[in-house]
Amino acid sequence: MNLAPWSATHVAAGDGADPVTVSSGLRLGVVGLKMGLYLADWAQRVGLQVVAGCDRDPETRAAAAGRLPGANLTDRWEDLLELDLDGVVLANDFDAHAPPAMEFLEQGVHVLSESAACTTVEEGRRLIEAVDGSAATYSLAENYVAHPHVRAIREVVARGEVGRVELIEADYLHGMSPEMVDALIGDPAHWRGRIAPTAYCTHTMSPVLAITGARPVEVTAFTVDETNRRAAVVMVVRLSTGALAVTRHGFLQGEADSHWSWVSVRGSRGLVESGRGPGERAWSVRVRTEGWASDDGEIRDDERTPPPLFLAGDEVERRAEGTALILTAFRATIEHGAPPLVPVRPAVAAVLVGVMGAQSLANGSRPVPVPSVD
Incomplete structure (x- = not known):
């Protein structure tokens, strides 16, 4: 379940590297032109050509036309199968990614899926079979794996600074008014209203799996507030x-405005955790090594800030680093055969925690095994 390591094909953090200077000639399609339009902008910045897009809503397509000049825009993702594409970004509804992913993989088109890899165990297994049988690759566009604080924590753990990982916690939480929350999850016609409250767990579980190199074995899920179970x-x-x-996600008050993510790792020798402060401190990490585990018997407790990331000579905004790295890695996967940053098995494994977590909730918060996808 280990994810692909950072390699020379990925944007180098803080070294001023400029790996993207001209268009690669690689042709990309985008399904879903809301979040997909943001990803399309970054795809073009890393040298991919966005030549086609799809969205059911005509107003969304019209808004996208000005930012994707010359792109073939349609209301059916199936139309993109008829085009000569090297890759496709799937940014459609959260619970509708696997069917188009499998179709594009069968056509030999590389897939970058922005959200949930699958919705059921069987669908996940079929997606893995499709990837294994395709000449193309599958990547999960899980930008939280590539955010600065998660990368920094992963490096601290990999160097053994905190020892063997014993407890890892990850939050993905939003502080919103009850009215805003209800608008997001109260409409059964919207995907946020259709999915189980455990389903949107990739921003917590994917960093957990990336940092630990582990796979999930068993999950027990709990509702935070019985009066508002979703x-x-x-x-x-x-x-x-x-x-x-231990992962927490959904809508709880008091989270920092920065990026809604907090990660903590307690190891056999110490602790590393991300900051909760505003601004640059939100991307920093605190590293503590206990005195008994230090050569000189002194406690080490310091704050570290990851170096900036540069793309085409420009410093990337902190909150966009994960997206920039995901798109750069996807280009490298298509162009050079580099390993996907988040390949299909850890992508499916992270989602299945939420799938089996829903079963746990339905069974009175009893533990439920998570099927292996190895």
């Missing part, structure tokens, strides 16, 4: 390494 959940996940993961 608003926020906590999932306790046993990992294959023996460590425990």
